[in-house]
Amino acid sequence: MGDLKNRFGTGLSTIFLALVFFWLAGMVLAPNLMMIDYALRPNLPPAALGGPDDTYSLANILYLANEPTHRAIFFKTIWASGLVALVTFLVCYPIAFWLAQRATTGQLAIAMMLIIIPFFINEVLRTLAWFIILAYRGPLNAVLTNTGLIDAPIRWQGDGGVLAAMVYAYILFMLLPIYNAIESLEKAQIEAARDLGASRWRIHTRVVIPHAKAGIATGFVFTFMLAAGSYIAPALLGSPGSRWFTEIIYNWFFEGGDWNRGAAYALVLLVLCLAVVLITLRLFRVNLTDVAK
Amino acid sequence: MSHSVELAGIGMTFGTTRAVSDVSFRVEAGEFFSILGPSGCGKTTILRMIAGFIDPTEGRVLIGDRDMKGLGPNQRPTAMIFQSLALFPLMSVRDNIAFGLEARGVGRAERRAKADDLLRLIALEGYGDRMPGELSGGQRQRVAIARALAVEPGVLLLDEPLSALDLKLRQRMRAELRALQKRTGVTFIYITHDQSEALAMSDRVAVMSSGFLQQVACPRELYDNPATPFVARFVGETNALAGRITALEGGLAQIQTALGPLTGRAGQGAGVGQAGTIYIRPEALIPGHGTNALGADIERVDFEGAFALVHGRFADGAALAASVPSTRLADAPLPGQRAAFGFAPEHAVVLGDG
Numbered sequence: 235m236g237d238l239k240n241r242f243g244t245g246l247s248t249i250f251l252a253l254v255f256f257w258l259a260g261m262v263l264a265p266n267l268m269m270i271d272y273a274l275r276p277n278l279p280p281a282a283l284g285g286p287d288d289t290y291s292l293a294n295i296l297y298l299a300n301e302p303t304h305r306a307i308f309f310k311t312i313w314a315s316g317l318v319a320l321v322t323f324l325v326c327y328p329i330a331f332w333l334a335q336r337a338t339t340g341q342l343a344i345a346m347m348l349i350i351i352p353f354f355i356n357e358v359l360r361t362l363a364w365f366i367i368l369a370y371r372g373p374l375n376a377v378l379t380n381t382g383l384i385d386a387p388i389r390w391q392g393d394g395g396v397l398a399a400m401v402y403a404y405i406l407f408m409l410l411p412i413y414n415a416i417e418s419l420e421k422a423q424i425e426a427a428r429d430l431g432a433s434r435w436r437i438h439t440r441v442v443i444p445h446a447k448a449g450i451a452t453g454f455v456f457t458f459m460l461a462a463g464s465y466i467a468p469a470l471l472g473s474p475g476s477r478w479f480t481e482i483i484y485n486w487f488f489e490g491g492d493w494n495r496g497a498a499y500a501l502v503l504l505v506l507c508l509a510v511v512l513i514t515l516r517l518f519r520v521n522l523t524d525v526a527k
Numbered sequence: 528m529s530h531s532v533e534l535a536g537i538g539m540t541f542g543t544t545r546a547v548s549d550v551s552f553r554v555e556a557g558e559f560f561s562i563l564g565p566s567g568c569g570k571t572t573i574l575r576m577i578a579g580f581i582d583p584t585e586g587r588v589l590i591g592d593r594d595m596k597g598l599g600p601n602q603r604p605t606a607m608i609f610q611s612l613a614l615f616p617l618m619s620v621r622d623n624i625a626f627g628l629e630a631r632g633v634g635r636a637e638r639r640a641k642a643d644d645l646l647r648l649i650a651l652e653g654y655g656d657r658m659p660g661e662l663s664g665g666q667r668q669r670v671a672i673a674r675a676l677a678v679e680p681g682v683l684l685l686d687e688p689l690s691a692l693d694l695k696l697r698q699r700m701r702a703e704l705r706a707l708q709k710r711t712g713v714t715f716i717y718i719t720h721d722q723s724e725a726l727a728m729s730d731r732v733a734v735m736s737s738g739f740l741q742q743v744a745c746p747r748e749l750y751d752n753p754a755t756p757f758v759a760r761f762v763g764e765t766n767a768l769a770g771r772i773t774a775l776e777g778g779l780a781q782i783q784t785a786l787g788p789l790t791g792r793a794g795q796g797a798g799v800g801q802a803g804t805i806y807i808r809p810e811a812l813i814p815g816h817g818t819n820a821l822g823a824d825i826e827r828v829d830f831e832g833a834f835a836l837v838h839g840r841f842a843d844g845a846a847l848a849a850s851v852p853s854t855r856l857a858d859a860p861l862p863g864q865r866a867a868f869g870f871a872p873e874h875a876v877v878l879g880d881g
Contacts, residue, residue, distance in 0.1 A: 422613035425580060429600040429607045430627035430678055440626070444617045 266504075272497035294498030304482055304499075311479035312506060314393070315461035318400045319408075319454045325401060326408040326453065331442065334416035335424065353406055361466050364399040368471065395471035396478070403467060404460050408453035415449025416442060451518040455511050462507050479503055529556045529714045530591035530604055530681030532577060537586030539572050546572045549586070550740045552733055554716060556591075556681075559708050561717045561725040564735035565761070570718045573735075574684050577716065579603045591681060601630075606680035608688045612671040614659040620670050621646070621655035627678035645673040648707075665696050672707065682714045689724065701728055722762050726750065734758050750808075754795050756878055759806040764848050766812065768841065772803040772877060780877035785843035789819050791875030798879060807875040809836070812849035814858045816869025823847045823868060825860045835859050839866075 486496030
């Protein structure tokens with residue numbers, strides 16, 4: 235604080251602090267508090283607001299707990315988001331390692347460009363691209379049937395389609411933190427491990443992954459949160475059997491007209507996501523500050 | 528078990544850069560062998576070819592008389608000590624030392640026992656549970672050596688491992704390395720750009736310059752009988768006076784220089800009528816000596832303790848460096864004076880230029 239004042243003077247640093255305070259209070263704290271307020275109150279017609287029935291209770295949250303379909307979709311969303319994070323990791327780790335340790339400067343520039351350029355396009359459009367690729371009469375099925383790999387077209391929409399679209403959509407959030415982490419690993423360490431007779435597998439499990447742990451945890455946290463809160467991929471590529479919890483929240487708000495129940499569902503999702511993130515960090519033995527870096 | 532290492536005409540080209548050209552030498556089993564040269568001379572490339580990190584574009588590497596072609600660093604009986612040491616920072620000292628054994632599938636108890644043996648060998652008993660970051664530079668150095676020795680290599684490859692240490696520690700580590708090599712009997716191939724390091728530790732030294740091998744000899748031979756002008760200038764201080772060789776007789780060569788005729792031992796490639804240079808070591812130049820008399824203007828006298836270094840210019844403009852032992856400091860000329868030096872012919876060498 236004193237540092238800030240020394241550098242920018244009293245006037246400017248007061249403005250900075252005020253802006254940060256406004257951001258935290260107005261953009262982060264207030265909406266969340268309002269959501270909690272909504273979540274704990276019953277859904278009443280405007281006339282009954284503030285009346286005797288307008289009391290705080292856990293009824294909306296208990297409704298979720300007692301509704302088997304919603305409960306199942308909730309837990310499925312949690313573990314499927316974990317699966318998305320895991321698959322994204324498996325896809326990204328080899329690429330990140332290659333980029334960070336093996337690629338020449340030229341290769342790095344080209345590869346980074348190829349990976350980043352699609353992200354200039356809106357997420358909805360990128361998901362639509364998958365919608366087209368995975369369509370029943372789409373190019374993927376056409377290629378597979380024409381090459382004789384499959385006899386009849388496959389219906390990709392559903393869990394598989396959602397997984398593919400999400401892995402693709404969140405690749406950057408996994409790739410960049412891992413790339414950064416591996417990039418800082420001294421090449422001589424890998425060479426030393428190899429020289430001492432370590433197999434490729436052991437070099438990665440004993441030297442590279444421990445070094446990149448914070449980056450991997452960051453990637454997992456980002457990807458998991460984004461997947462759990464994703465709406466467009468399951469909406470476009472899902473099937474009735476692969477509904478995502480966010481779709482149910484959406485329905486409460488915009489179709490069921492019950493904002494209170496929607497807020498309660500969103501609150502539960504938020505709390506559980508936070509719990510999963512904290513547990514992940516605990517398992518990886520990484521601090522939140524490491525992730526923030 | 529220590530192994531010999533033989534390089535048979537190896538060469539290495541990176542893209543358009545020629546890093547190593549036609550280098551051949553043989554290192555005997557149990558020898559302490561140094562490769563000496565300025566940075567960029569190809570010495571690290573040679574070490575990496577022996578270790579198996581890169582394959583030579585031509586020639587063969589034989590370790591224990593076995594061709595190593597196609598074998599990776601994890602399949603060769605070599606272990607390398609990196610310039611940065613490359614200890615694993617997230618593993619304890621013991622796990623670092625035992626890493627090679629772990630990679631070979633040795634059981635936990637045996638690994639632990641072996642690591643503790645090695646910790647005793649490097650006088651770091653009781654440090655096994657520390658992390659590398661908690662050790663001093665010299666201790667980390669010793670851990671790196673123990674980690675390499677743990678896999679019982681036939682050849683230990685050292686890539687300027689002392690360059691990060693301060694002078695005092697470096698000198699102590701030299702002695703420790705030498706003693707360790709004698710005790711274990713492992714072949715050491717040691718890379719350095721520091722000629723006093725190479726001379727002090729090695730049984731034999733190979734001198735490299737711009738990818739070419741200049742000379743392979745024992746330290747004494749290298750200092751007294753440099754094979755090429757590069758070796759004469761690079762190994763130790765020297766005074767170089769250019770001229771034309773006028774006579775060769777009985778192992779001595781006479782050379783006509785701008786300062787008059789001088790006589791020294793005839794070195795390799797010295798022929799009558801050829802352009803040549805006479806190289807005189809600073810300690811060979813004696814103030815007032817009658818033979819091979821040379822005049823020089825004295826610019827500076829640096830007292831260094833055991834001796835004083837006299838700097839100046841010869842009459843033809845070449846730099847003069849003469850060392851006068853402290854016990855004879857009274858003989859040393861003073862700055863600004865014109866002084867006469869001389870040297871015994873057997874303490875100088877005449878080489879053909881080119």
